[in-house]
Amino acid sequence: MKTLLATEGLTKAFGGLVAVNRVSLEVRENSLTLLIGPNGSGKTTLLNLCTGVLKPDSGRVVFRDQDITGLEPHQIYELGFVRTFQIPMPFIALTVLDNVLGAMRSPGEDPFRAVTKAAWIEREEEHMERALAILEKVGLERHWNMPSASLGAAQLKMLEVARGLASGAKLIALDEPIGGVDPARAGDILTHLTELKKEGITFLVVEHRIDIAAPFADHMYALDRGSIISHGPPDSVLNDPKVIEVYIGRDEAC
Numbered sequence: 001m002k003t004l005l006a007t008e009g010l011t012k013a014f015g016g017l018v019a020v021n022r023v024s025l026e027v028r029e030n031s032l033t034l035l036i037g038p039n040g041s042g043k044t045t046l047l048n049l050c051t052g053v054l055k056p057d058s059g060r061v062v063f064r065d066q067d068i069t070g071l072e073p074h075q076i077y078e079l080g081f082v083r084t085f086q087i088p089m090p091f092i093a094l095t096v097l098d099n100v101l102g103a104m105r106s107p108g109e110d111p112f113r114a115v116t117k118a119a120w121i122e123r124e125e126e127h128m129e130r131a132l133a134i135l136e137k138v139g140l141e142r143h144w145n146m147p148s149a150s151l152g153a154a155q156l157k158m159l160e161v162a163r164g165l166a167s168g169a170k171l172i173a174l175d176e177p178i179g180g181v182d183p184a185r186a187g188d189i190l191t192h193l194t195e196l197k198k199e200g201i202t203f204l205v206v207e208h209r210i211d212i213a214a215p216f217a218d219h220m221y222a223l224d225r226g227s228i229i230s231h232g233p234p235d236s237v238l239n240d241p242k243v244i245e246v247y248i249g250r251d252e253a254c
């Protein structure tokens with residue numbers, strides 16, 4: 001499988017604290033790659049470095065064979081790499097459907113095509129159909145007309161995924177998609193992501209709750225104090241003594 005995203009020696013310090021320390025990882029196309037690590041191990045910082053929210057002190061980020069280090073978040077988004085935040089941030093005043101429509105774009109669309117009313121209506125209908133199809137894929141079709149503010153935690157995470165899909169993303173990075181979600185619904189979220197892989201979407205998932213998330217992962221990376229301590233197939237990472245030590249042997253880990 002092809003590498004979709006790679007980091008090479010990515011490093012970021014905040015004052016004296018090295019939050020991400022020479023991290024090199026690969027996300028293969030069509031995989032669900034799971035990034036685990038205890039509180040403060042650098043998971044969110046790593047996502048921020050990959051998606052342009054933070055600039056690294058050193059190292060590179062390569063997406064679809066293009067060096068994207070230092071690009072602005074909107075440029076990375078436009079290249080097809082979308083991330084969600086630990087705290088979901090949809091436009092809560094809008095309905096679920098409008099949130100998805102708002103994230104949609106038509107690459108290469110001719111602006112003059114919209115001059116006739118008929119063409120405009122036709123395009124609106126196409127967008128609407130596509131948005132509803134996306135909502136079905138994430139299990140939100142019955143909620144299309146609800147204000148986003150009324151959604152529960154799991155549904156808000158899926159709305160963020162839907163917005164990513166609407167934008168035409170190839171890679172969606174999710175920061176704790178099952179955080180604050182009960183185990184049954186958490187499984188539903190991960191099942192939806194697994195289904196979306198079949199449509200060519202790749203996921204980089206940051207998660208604390210490894211017991212729930214690991215069975216859905218193709219590949220895992222374990223981070224501790226900014227460094228990768230283990231990576232490989234989920235079974236080998238979960239049985240790695242270094243990982244066990246971090247999760248079980250240390251009091252502050254969760």
Ligand SMILES: Nc1ncnc2c1ncn2[C@@H]1O[C@H](COP(=O)(O)OP(=O)(O)OP(=O)(O)O)[C@@H](O)[C@H]1O
Pocket residue numbers: 014017019037038039040041042043044045046208
């Ligand atoms: N903007 C910042 N300024 C200073 N220190 C920061 C900043 N962002 C993160 N840190 C520190 O960097 C380290 C890594 O934080 P990060 O948020 O990346 O961890 P995390 O693995 O996502 O943790 P959690 O599981 O709690 O979400 C922590 O010690 C944190 O306090």
Ligand SMILES: [Mg+2]
Pocket residue numbers: 043044045086175
């Ligand atoms: Mg975090």
